[in-house]
Amino acid sequence: MVDIAERVWNHRWKIDPIVRSLIDTDFYKLLMCQTVFLRHRNTRVTFSLINRSKDVRLAELIDEGELRQQLDHIRSLSLSRGESTWMRGNTFYGKRQMFRPEFMDWFEGLRLPPYQLEKKDGQYELTFEGTWPEVMLWEIPALSVLMELRSRAVLERMGRFELQVLYARAMTKLWEKIEVLREVPDLKIADFGTRRRHSFLWQDWCVQAMTEGLGEAFTGTSNCLIAKNRDLEAIGTNAHELPMVYAALAEGDEALARTPYEVLRDWQEEHEGNLRIILPDTYGTPGFLEHAPDWLTSWTGIRIDSGDPVQAAETAIRWWESRGEDPREKLVIFSDGLDVAAMTSLAQRFSGRVKVSFGWGTLLTNDFIGLTKGDALAPFSLVCKAVAAEGRPTVKLSDNPRKAMGPEAEVARYKRVFGVGAQAEREVVV
Amino acid sequence: MVDIAERVWNHRWKIDPIVRSLIDTDFYKLLMCQTVFLRHRNTRVTFSLINRSKDVRLAELIDEGELRQQLDHIRSLSLSRGESTWMRGNTFYGKRQMFRPEFMDWFEGLRLPPYQLEKKDGQYELTFEGTWPEVMLWEIPALSVLMELRSRAVLERMGRFELQVLYARAMTKLWEKIEVLREVPDLKIADFGTRRRHSFLWQDWCVQAMTEGLGEAFTGTSNCLIAKNRDLEAIGTNAHELPMVYAALAEGDEALARTPYEVLRDWQEEHEGNLRIILPDTYGTPGFLEHAPDWLTSWTGIRIDSGDPVQAAETAIRWWESRGEDPREKLVIFSDGLDVAAMTSLAQRFSGRVKVSFGWGTLLTNDFIGLTKGDALAPFSLVCKAVAAEGRPTVKLSDNPRKAMGPEAEVARYKRVFGVGAQAEREVVV
Structure with a gap:
């Protein structure tokens, strides 16, 4: 009716x-x-x-x-x-x-x-x-x-049933990923897909499908509205904009070199536990960790958002070990361009060595790749x-030069200040 | 709301x-x-x-x-x-x-x-x-x-999203069939899937998807309610029950041998044009055609509902030719256990030799094969x-002995009366 x-x-x-x-x-x-x-x-x-x-x-x-x-x-x-x-x-x-x-x-x-x-x-x-x-x-x-x-x-431009089949295909695609993820032992995964979602309703669908399909392994969503509506945990800590703005405001090279730690010192004053997650790659992960003050080693974990994720996680593990911390008590959050294959292999590789969790973004909420002619709905x-x-x-330098941004002279200056040398380029898919 | x-x-x-x-x-x-x-x-x-x-x-x-x-x-x-x-x-x-x-x-x-x-x-x-x-x-x-x-x-027993994905998969499966059928030149196809449909709503969906996806090539549905609701042609002519009951009522072998033609004589009094479709296989197609009276050669077409469809259509073409009819003016309706591969190859084989149309049944409205664990939703x-x-x-003898039915002695008698010898067995899928 x-x-x-x-x-x-x-x-x-x-x-x-x-x-x-x-x-x-x-x-x-x-x-x-x-x-x-x-x-x-x-x-x-x-x-x-x-x-x-x-x-x-x-x-x-x-x-x-x-x-x-x-x-x-x-x-x-x-x-x-x-x-x-x-x-x-x-x-x-x-x-x-x-x-x-x-x-x-x-x-x-x-x-x-x-x-x-x-x-x-x-x-x-x-x-x-x-x-x-x-x-x-x-x-x-x-x-x-x-x-x-x-x-x-x-x-x-699509017909009514063509549309329905498009979403049918997208649903099937996601569900097949969920079926694979279900087999990953001790999986912890959250939705990080708001910014590059296909649409709000589609993200909402994906989150609900994850809730049913993964149960406890699905820890929540970064989207506050969906977390509220669906009674889920809201997930997230901090991002590159904090060190980027702090750095831009710094007077002189010495002050600049301190800014990544100042951001986290401020954060530490406000937050504890699982919110104390280091995002180390804004000006290069290796240098950041090498020069990190000791109080940072007590933080809960590290989020890896660029570069080779295996290498970055190994770097983090070595860093914790060199500072006398037990990596098995620490958390590594992977959040860069993830899909099922990467998550499965990362989970397997680091199982028992460090706690692992995933922030799954674009390929959760916008994987329409291959579903339309000319791939007109592929995420970008x-x-x-x-x-x-x-x-x-x-x-921003990042651990992947293709994600770097800023005027050329300033990029050069930052590279010098933060001791960033040659970096491996990685394709930025999404 | x-x-x-x-x-x-x-x-x-x-x-x-x-x-x-x-x-x-x-x-x-x-x-x-x-x-x-x-x-x-x-x-x-x-x-x-x-x-x-x-x-x-x-x-x-x-x-x-x-x-x-x-x-x-x-x-x-x-x-x-x-x-x-x-x-x-x-x-x-x-x-x-x-x-x-x-x-x-x-x-x-x-x-x-x-x-x-x-x-x-x-x-x-x-x-x-x-x-x-x-x-x-x-x-x-x-x-x-x-x-x-x-x-x-x-x-x-299925979860809410599991259900949605099940239908998503079924929709995708059908749509992929439609995309193949779209490429078949001069296709004429109707829905014959009421009796073994997955559900009413699903048949209704399939019919609408065919309408959008195939346009003029989709000639209508055998289901009267859906034809009425969706403003489509209602399709169908006659079935085995007519000769089966006529035959059971016949007194003696001679009368029995006449019944398949009496059915069609009665039908001819009531219907003309595209409703004059011969269903020749109740007691064996070759014998039926061989002994058919001449007035049957003027009928519009033949429906092939058992046995090897290629063989049956070739038999029909030879029969028309032997009776001085031009097969290119005649219609062959295939309706036995069809799916896309069979339809594509039949359409190609008989293109230009006879008019072809398809009554697509179970594998249109109930193809959930491979979509659940243990194939619990496969049609039967x-x-x-x-x-x-x-x-x-x-x-019933049919052109496939696996579709035959009736008491053994009666089957033997019918085989004798209708001159049905050895028949090739074909698996009855649906």
Whole structure:
């Protein structure tokens, strides 16, 4: 039976909004936002969209008017009472009141700041300028909007049953991965796929399929809205933007060299336990670990987000051993371009040597590879990064030079300061 | 938004009825029913369920109480006004008023007669006795109920997402078949899958997918309810039960030998054009054609429902040629256990030599082969046949001895009367 009122109501919407909530974002964004709010409230930053997949010509695929409508809709969002209650009342990582009242008061009043949008060479130049705690919250919704508008542009040309079969194939594909993962002993895996998801509804489906298919092995999702709606753990700690902005603000080389540790010292003041996860690759993992202060060795684990994951994990294990720590008590979180084969082999290789967990992103929530003609729905490498702080450019080196960013001279300076030599290049798939 | 009233309403149902309409049946049943009503209204017949797949132990899988509820529900059905209007007002095979007012008046007042149900050796013995026009209408709903209850018994043990992925896989499987069929030049194909469908909703999905995926090449469905709901052609002509009952009633061998032609003579009085399709295999195709009267050569085509389809079609072509007919003007309808590979190769082989069309049954509407553990949803060979008329056993020889049925002595007599010698056995898959 058709619910007439609902049908009329639905027809009233001028657009089908992609992002419908300020907490349809990654949990670590909110954690980092609180840190930034408490310590660097007035720091001015610029975030920019960067499409590393030049062959996906977004400005030709996506209508500018539609993109503006979606972005404008995001600017109209504010935290709902239920969302605020969830953030204030929930236990995250075993801790109550993770978000402090003063942060929540600010967040409740927040609207996202303006954006600048232009077309250039078949791509969109999308830039956000303003204070750090506000601008940083654009990253995830901006990415999800562009990813989903691209999906819609492709889906628009398909028939009704063709569409249903497309999703049938995608579901089957994911389920077959889940069936493989089910056989991995002591698996711990979380959804990290918000930013490059095919669509919100698809991510929501994937998360629920993981919940049923993997049971306890599925530890939660980075997406706060889905975590809230589906009663799951919200997962995540910190990201590259913290050291990148800290570094851009540093005066002189010596100060620069200290910034990666200052970020974590600040973090340590706020967080404990499983939130104390080192992200060591912003300016090269080997140097970071070599010069790391002793207090960092007591941290719970390391997240590996670039470079050769086996090599990076071996480096981390050796580092813990050299500092008198037992790696079997430590956690390695792999989160870079993972799929089933890599996870299976990493789990097997490091079983019994270190605790392992996986943050599964794009190939969980956007594996439409091979499902359409010309692979028009294959995921692509879109990022939205802090490119400047207080007018100074940011730099990222990473353990994979293809993920590096920043002006050439600054990259050279950072390499010198952090002692980064030759690095092996790895293809950036997603 | 939940439609509360609908939810409450749905919860009121004591069962989820499988067959919800008297026209959820094959079109040819209604055509034959009219013939039988007009000519043999008071002939008493017995129809029985026969599970040729002994390894599928239906009485262990399906609860007897549930089966009785479904069968009782079917007995509560009567023709709705809209269904009657569709039958009275529609054009079938280009003809108006295919169903005569006197038949419709009777059909509108019809309720299906009682059934007898017992368990034996892990199987159900399900028997229908009464007058032919009433009892014959049990065949299709009885089969669909048993097929779907078996599906439900297997599905009951599956998780929510496991279920969704199961259907995703089945959809993908069918769509891939459609994509192959799309490439077959001049394809004509209809859905003949009601009797051994996975479920009603699944058949409905398959029909709609065929409509979108094949366009004009999809000529319609044998299922009257789906044809009505989806505005498609209802497809079908006649079946083995006519010669089987005529034959059982024949007095003596000479009369018996004439019955296959008497059936078609009666049919010819009622129908023309594309409804004049010979089903020659009840007592062996070669003998049937050899002794066929000349007026049969003017019929539109032949349906091939057992034996080697290539051989049977070649036999038909030779027969037409020997009787001075141009086979290119004739139609061959293949309808026995078809799947994509067979259809593709038959279409190719007979292209330009004879008009070809396909009645695609079980492997259209119930191809869950390989989709569950232990293949618990694979289709199986269930039939419901006229086993007696006026207390005399019926016999079917078919072009495949594995499809033969009837008491041994009678089978021997029929073989003698119809001159059927050695026949090649073919596996009966579905």
